[in-house]
Amino acid sequence: MTLECINPQDLPTPDTYTQVVVAKGTKLIFVSGQEPEDIHGKLVGRDDIAVQARQVFANLGRALAAAGALPKHVAKITIYVVDYRRDDHLPIIEAARVALFGDHKPADVVVGVASLSPGYLIEVDAFAVIDGQD
Known part of the structure; x- marks a missing residue:
């Protein structure tokens, strides 16, 4: 599997994601929205965005593993945040994200939702995209 991460010279270079990701592989993996729930489906971290962010990214890692994928295979993520406030939420989300992805920077979008x-x-x-032998 190959992910080519591109930050065009005429666009800003983000710290935590890549502007364009070109994925080449043979197996496509689509992971449903991961919620801040424990293994029993119970909400973790009521009213605590940091606890919930850590849980959703940990759940994402488990979902990827179930499909035979690693975080490095992820081409794009979408992050949905209730009443999103960039200055308040982004540092918290990025810390949880880095815990899963490390230096890998898939394309992303953060969507504020009601x-x-x-x-x-x-x-x-x-x-995510992987080769059959990955």
């Missing part, structure tokens, strides 16, 4: 399930503050979905 609500998710009651008490849920964040959700993350993903798209």
